[in-house]
Amino acid sequence: MRIHFIQTVLLAAILATTAAHGAADAAPDKLGKSTADHSKFKELNRTFDSGPEVTKACLSCHTEAAKQIHQTQHWKWEFINPDTKQVLGKKHIVNNFCTSVKTNEAACNSCHIGYGWKDDKFDFNSEENVDCLVCHDATGKYRKPSGFAGLPVTKDTEFPAGSGKIVRGINLTEIAQKVGPTKRTTCGACHFNGGGGDGVKHGDLDSSLEAPNKDLDVHMDVDGNNFSCATCHKTDVHQVPGSRYAPTAKDKNPAHLRGKDNKYNPATCQSCHGQAPHQQAKLNDHTNKLACQTCHIPAYARGGQPTKMWWDWSTAGKLDKDGKPYTEKDDDGYDSYMSIKGNFVWKENVQPEYVWFNGTVHYTLVGDKIEKTDKPTQINRFEGSATDGKSMIWPIKMFRGKQIYDPINKSLVITHLAGNDDTAFWKNLDWEKAVTMGMAKANTNFSGKFDFIETESAWPITHMVAPKEKAVACVECHTSNGRLEKIDGIYMPGRGSDHARWLEIIGWLAAALTLLGVAGHGLIRVIASQRNR
């Protein structure tokens, strides 16, 4: 009886403890972190036939949201560099991936945070065309398929018309009722797929960052810090800091509290870690010349997803024996040739190249004179030097390739690639028509002649920060022919090219002569002592 009683008490105690634990853990899950449950809002308890309808509902409470968005680079796709005055942004630049947005809006602008930007008549003052869901979707079900100018598809639709391929419609009500803060997957839906596919463009941004482990990204580690993009890219009035059009190359400010100080870029390493983050003083000595990324990102494309390193448009247009466009794959199953795009080289675990960088980037825009020489044309040029006092040594991905240009006007060109029309290159593989159309739409002179020119574009490497144990080891730079062999203007212990040659010769010669001298002296002593005996 007594034993039974003790057992009962014990059991009750265990149950009570478990229940208490359960309750403590379960409470936030059940309540959620937000103070608003959007599924309870009557504005959202309805059917939505289009994106703009959802936005109107959002704006009925979040009255100022669209006005904030209208001020952002995410919306305008335009950035005027305050130093160089160059008019940049996706809307204007030509890169060496899919080259340009202009005349390809319906395809490219599935990554615009708006609805319906299909040509140059898009209304940038429209509030209802702001796409709230693409950033705030919490279900992972939201899609903006390529070809629909950024609009989601709500009913099953055949696309392209007559192709027999069906784009499935999505349920906007469910998505609208579950909106939340941005996540790695929402930002990643576009930023992981820059250049037209997973990992293509940046090298340090790809789908492996949706749920990275510690080795891949010490901050985003799902079992550790579990940062979202916005933890560093701390957003204020919908302005996301950290654009690479005018990056902070050298942050000499102390660490500052998130949200407390709006003066400085919160996306830099220093904004949290300060200027002397290492316990070892010698390591802190490096922070005056090296971007943190240089040591702490030993390689990019480390998550299993390769990135494109080379894209040769000049080979595009070949047909198979049946006269049809075709695709070839490399050993890992990635496209190495596509009739519509040319040849690619993909790479994983790529060691960055290193440059002096002061934060100013110069772009080669349509109309800027370019010359075909042995040196590739620079799509963008990172300005910097050892002596300007503003530069740090930065890791970059240098993306190289060949692309079409106008050899008479000596200019990059706008190419009409995507579209279901006769002039689109991806439809008819006719360069002349595609460029003529692109240049006409851009209101720019085209000589009618085209050729291919080798180009390169630089991309700062700043994501995929490894844990400190995996940082670049000292000797990888402090050696001859190391990672920083090409960096000029500094003295690096261990790098042979920095040695004063006269001192090396005289020094070793002096040591050798001393050795020879004492050896000779000793030898004479030995011989003399035997003779004296």
Next chain:
Amino acid sequence: MTRVYLFKPFERFWHWSQAVLIISMLVTGFEVHGSYTLLGFAQAVSYHTIAAWSLVGLWIFAIFWHLTTGEWRHYIPTTQNIVAIARYYSSGIFRDEPHPFRPSLNNKHNPLQRLTYLAVLTLLSPLLWVTGGLYLFYGNWTALGLGGLSLQWVATGHTLGAFLMLAFLISHLYLATTGHKLTSQLMAMVTGWEDLGHASK
């Protein structure tokens, strides 16, 4: 056999610990310089730094000892008999002539030694200390008002010092064999007593 007591316990301790530290700094220093790979760059830097600070500590004791005991007088330079000493090393030594200099507790070093050690202590060591110290405190140059310094020159000066120290070490090791017997001077630095052989005073 004449034996003479020359080196007191602290002096011997100073000599040998300094020897170990300087040799390890040469070995690690030239690795940091990039001349070869032995311990690995990071390890070499770390040992080099530890040895440097140890040597600083040792020198504080050594300077105090030299000043308080008056032992610094052994490094006062003199040219007396210097020609005779030089002649001994260039010819007399081969003819088994007796060393013209007889060390004693009051006069431990011959004139050539005095000059060499004085140069090592007052010219070579300061060159290495100053450039090495600047190397160690590279991160504080601006704060110390030394922002205009060039690491290239500091490093070149430090390397020059290292080569000179290497040349000194080679000749020092050899000259240590030129006592009465090959090991006489070595034993003097181990036991304090040097065997000067049978030669008369």
